[in-house]
Amino acid sequence: MTTEITEILDRLHACESELQMHRGYLKAAEYALRVLTLTHPAPERLSDTWLSLLPSIASKHRQSDGDLFAAAFQQSLTVLTEQIGEHRQGDQAATA
Numbered sequence: 001m002t003t004e005i006t007e008i009l010d011r012l013h014a015c016e017s018e019l020q021m022h023r024g025y026l027k028a029a030e031y032a033l034r035v036l037t038l039t040h041p042a043p044e045r046l047s048d049t050w051l052s053l054l055p056s057i058a059s060k061h062r063q064s065d066g067d068l069f070a071a072a073f074q075q076s077l078t079v080l081t082e083q084i085g086e087h088r089q090g091d092q093a094a095t096a
Contacts, residue, residue, distance in 0.1 A: 037084050050084045 001009075040046045054077065061073055 033080065034083060037080075037086075043084075047084050050081065054081065 037043075037046065058074070058077060062070060065073075
């Protein structure tokens, strides 16, 4: 193997390792957010605040970091919105 190929492979391995670390950080943050949304003392206020901020959050980052970032970001916002709004579905089921 040439020196250039070895250097490229080393850089690729370093990038893969860094991505795995960031995936771990994100997964931990996902669980923390899940717990926070489930135990929030004012879930309706949390949901209303989230829904009012969501359009500006989405538009701020829409064009910033490329297509892959935008797709992942949109997917994450969708999941968060569903999780934050779950209390309303439970409230509606309880009153039906």
